[in-house]
Amino acid sequence: MTGGRELVMVSNRLPVDRVVNEDGSTSWRTSPGGLVTAVEPIVEQLGCLWVGWAGSADERVDPFEIGSMRLAPVELSEEDVELYYEGFSNGTLWPLYHDVIAQPEYHREWWDRYRQVNRRFAERVAQEAAEDAIVWVHDYQLQLVPALLRQLRPDLTIAFFLHIPFPPSRLFAQLPWRKRIVEGLLGADVIGFQQVTDAVAFRMTAERFTRAPALGNTVVVPATADRPSRTVLAQEFPISIDAAAFAAVAERPEVRRRAQEIREELGNPKTLMLGIDRLDYTKGIRHRLKAYNELLADGEIDAADIVFVQVATPSRERVEAYRQLRDEVEVTVGRINGEHGAIGRAPLVYLHRGYQRDEMVALYLAADVLLVTPLRDGMNLVAKEYAACRVDEQGVLVLSEFAGAADELRDALLVNPHDIEGLKAAIVRAAHMPKEEQRRRMHSLRRAVHHNDVSHWAAGYLGAVQAAAESRQVGPSG
Ligand code: GDG
Numbered sequence: 001m002t003g004g005r006e007l008v009m010v011s012n013r014l015p016v017d018r019v020v021n022e023d024g025s026t027s028w029r030t031s032p033g034g035l036v037t038a039v040e041p042i043v044e045q046l047g048c049l050w051v052g053w054a055g056s057a058d059e060r061v062d063p064f065e066i067g068s069m070r071l072a073p074v075e076l077s078e079e080d081v082e083l084y085y086e087g088f089s090n091g092t093l094w095p096l097y098h099d100v101i102a103q104p105e106y107h108r109e110w111w112d113r114y115r116q117v118n119r120r121f122a123e124r125v126a127q128e129a130a131e132d133a134i135v136w137v138h139d140y141q142l143q144l145v146p147a148l149l150r151q152l153r154p155d156l157t158i159a160f161f162l163h164i165p166f167p168p169s170r171l172f173a174q175l176p177w178r179k180r181i182v183e184g185l186l187g188a189d190v191i192g193f194q195q196v197t198d199a200v201a202f203r204m205t206a207e208r209f210t211r212a213p214a215l216g217n218t219v220v221v222p223a224t225a226d227r228p229s230r231t232v233l234a235q236e237f238p239i240s241i242d243a244a245a246f247a248a249v250a251e252r253p254e255v256r257r258r259a260q261e262i263r264e265e266l267g268n269p270k271t272l273m274l275g276i277d278r279l280d281y282t283k284g285i286r287h288r289l290k291a292y293n294e295l296l297a298d299g300e301i302d303a304a305d306i307v308f309v310q311v312a313t314p315s316r317e318r319v320e321a322y323r324q325l326r327d328e329v330e331v332t333v334g335r336i337n338g339e340h341g342a343i344g345r346a347p348l349v350y351l352h353r354g355y356q357r358d359e360m361v362a363l364y365l366a367a368d369v370l371l372v373t374p375l376r377d378g379m380n381l382v383a384k385e386y387a388a389c390r391v392d393e394q395g396v397l398v399l400s401e402f403a404g405a406a407d408e409l410r411d412a413l414l415v416n417p418h419d420i421e422g423l424k425a426a427i428v429r430a431a432h433m434p435k436e437e438q439r440r441r442m443h444s445l446r447r448a449v450h451h452n453d454v455s456h457w458a459a460g461y462l463g464a465v466q467a468a469a470e471s472r473q474v475g476p477s478g
Pocket of ligand 1: 035037038163164239276277278313353354355356357360377378379380381382383385
């Protein structure tokens, strides 16, 4: 898929976490999260050099190897983390790109540090990458890297993939440094987005702020005194999962037994409802809890019949908006259980921690209903994983129409999470859905996930990148 060229992955975080073993020694294991879930199978197959931050501030970590990956850590200071990562990436870009659900903050010192850190990443890649390598830069934290890298290493083919939505031009326009970001991205040969709407928004934005005209799926970067014009492919490549691997875990007898055990431990409720999200304000957890609380309060759902398990994986805990969210969610959880629980029975089980992959699959298998109700989400892999795991073709997916996954998973119960009445109706409908309808819908969801699985996605995206690499060798006019 890379035509023999070295593959270099670049992301804010390396795809591994350091763990302390029982004997006090440390080792690395792959970390949970959307980016890793999606690209892990590709990297296992192709091998790569991966450039990113190792996760602890002010610490120099020497390059190391795991399996087929060579990892080259980029050092970040405490202040870099505060200004570039928590500040500009997660206090400015994240809310701006997710439909301003939270108010983005625009601070010049955050931006300055974002530029500096992006430069550091670009320089590190420039030092490490082999001649003619394919460099694949990931996500909103590193949008300036493509153009910086092109200046430093014109031999490289540069690909960028945005895992989150690209905002409509009228929102993006708020960003004081909008032109610089677009120019940064246009340094790539291929820019991949999750949805058609993201790609269209980017092409319009590029035209508006840099006067680079859009032509079909491409943006044409005009010639300058020292550079010929270039064509950048800016297109949707909806990300996916290794559906067969998830299905295989779901078939394992011990995972099935564990699913059964989970239901028993929860008192064998008639309906087990599940939510699995990073604890993030984009994921719609508050709206979901509100709907659930009202259903219990109205008596439309009997607390004796249902248990809702909400796994909220810890995320960005030093960012104020995330701290506030956690507090609010935890108060609401206490209120719901206080009002509707009984001794030995809580209608809401809230778990603020991460789990191993097998336990996640057991949860998917145990759940009659999965609630995926983000207010905005680039794709949402949890929705796809649920479908992949339901080899029994049972279970109901309630899915927000504002998740990228809704483009493909048309047979989910699609909801507008802002419409609490609509959300309540969907939950009731899901809890009572006849088995035959579950089967019909789940069959269609599984077909969609298996059709566009991770290898289909990777072949499409890397195919486009390889084509770009080949046309660069022929020359810009060839
Ligand atoms: C971003 C975009 C886009 C979660 N908790 C645990 C765990 N996970 C895994 C899930 C899933 C992944 O993390 C989460 O992916 P999502 O897609 O749901 O969401 P984000 O983290 O926000 O990802 C998103 C994605 O990038 C990919 O492009 O879809 O829109 O926001 O795979 O299973 N995995 C394990 N333990 C956990 O506790 N093992």
